Amino acid sequence: MKITFILPRLTAIPTGGGKIIYQYANALASVGHSVEVLHPRTLFLWSLRKGLVLRLLALCVDCVRLLGGCFARREAVVPWMTMHPAVRIRVVPALFACFVPDADVVVASLWRTAEYVRGYPASKGRKFYLVQHYETWSGPAYRVDGTLKSTMCKIVISSWLGQLVKELSGDDAHQVPNPVDHDEFFVTTSIAARSRVVSMLYSAHAWKGSADGISALEHARxxxxxxxxxxxxxSERPDSLPHWIKYMKNPKRRVLRDVIYNASSIYLCPSWSEGWGLPALEAMACGCAIVTADNGGIRDFVISGQNGFVVPPKAPRRLGTALVSLLGDKERRTAFAEQSVEIARQFTLGISVEKLLAAFMGEPKSAKP
Structure with a gap:
């Protein structure tokens, strides 16, 4: 099968959505499929700018990128991930059909890429939309909703996104949960021997809830x-971070596993909204109990009272109270962490690839992970 994945850009630093696509590309290539991952130089987002002058300037920039891409070398590499040698990584000038190869399957991965894919001729392959979040944070709701209402075959990574697609379009989506790379993330430090250490991902995006997480950590301390x-x-260490909190920028995966996740007894996820929440699942595989806001994505793998505590989003005081409760009960904290490991084992790359191929082959949909 010839498969084309489309990402919104080629990034110099890791992204969760990109990592999942590259993992699938590697796995599919390893079993003989022909896989190509495309990244446009521009998505032509100039119309989202406010004001005529800014729109015209953005359009000029988009046109320059398009023209530059026509003369630039198109083969590329992913700087932060090892790719299967058979996977072709390309940067194309734009996502116009003339720059996209003919294939059996073409997969969009962001609302703006989906706008292009839904208009492709049949020669580009059967059209799929891998929905990894409700992306109104990156575009206007009416355009994001328009892609979710389209006739493309939708694949969602979580139950709540499946419900959203059903509400907007009436369609049942295939569900393919994001996997954990169990060759990279596993327990290396005794769970019972861990002290009161909490880890957390920081992001400057307000909806990631980092300010809530910091407030909760201060409350617990x-x-x-x-x-x-x-x-x-x-990013660089944020100025808002209290001096007593250790900050690590762009940790390598081994450091993330051994120095961060395996050093922690609890992973804190304060996000208000997550399509999935992969770092929390990685931390679970490494033996962390979870304290999280109910952000949607975690509902498929965090069970409140079983492997962590779930509180409403935008409630830093309740996050802090949950942290205090778990930090003060080592026996329960250890039991939660051990259960986290067991739950994480259900999410493997092999199982997810099987579900992805089943969707590509048109097999019946299943709402269960």
């Missing part, structure tokens, strides 16, 4: 002065 926290992210 007032009760447990010996508490240590490890925060990681892709």
């Amino acid at each position: 007032a009760v447990f002065p010996e508490l240590r926290a490890i925060v990681f992210g892709t």
Whole structure:
């Protein structure tokens, strides 16, 4: 089968959505499928700018990128991930059909890429839309909703996104849960021996809830002065981060596993909305109990009272209270962490690839992970 994945851009730093696509590309290539991953130089988003002058300037930039892409070398590499040698990685000038190869299957991965894919001729392949989030944070709701209402075959990564697609379009979507790479993320430090250490991903996007998470950590430290926290992210250390919290920028995967997740007894996820929430699942595979906001994505793998605590979003005080409760009960914390490992084992790359191929082959949909 010839498969084309389309990502919105080629990034110099890891992204969750990109990582999943590259993992699928590698796995599919390893079993003999012909796989290509395309990244446009521009998505022509100039119309989203406010004001005529800014729109015209953005249009000029988009046109320059398009023309530059026509003369640039198109083969590319993913700087932060090892790719199967058979996977072709390309940067194309734009996502116009003339730059997209003919294939059996073509897969959009962001609302703007879906706008292009839905208009492709049949020669580009059967059209799929891998819905990884409700992306109104990156575009106007009417355009995001328009892609979810389209006739493309939808694949969702979580139950709540499946419900959203059903509500908007009336369609039942295939569900393919995001996998954990169990060759990379596993327990290396005794769960029972771990002390009061909490880890958290930082992002400057308000909806990621980092300010809520920091507030919750401060609340917990007032009760447990010996508490240590490890925060990681892709940006420089934020000024808002208290001095006692350790910050790690762009940790390598081994560091993320051994120095962050395996050093922690609890992983804190304060996001208000997540399509899935892969870092939380990775932390679970490494033996962390979870304290999280009910952001949608975590509902498929965090069960409140079984492997963590789930509180309403935008409620930093309740996040802090949940942290305090779990930090003060080592027996329960250890039991939650052990259950996390068991739950995480259900989410493997092999199982997800099987479900993805079943969707491509037109097999009946299943709403269950």
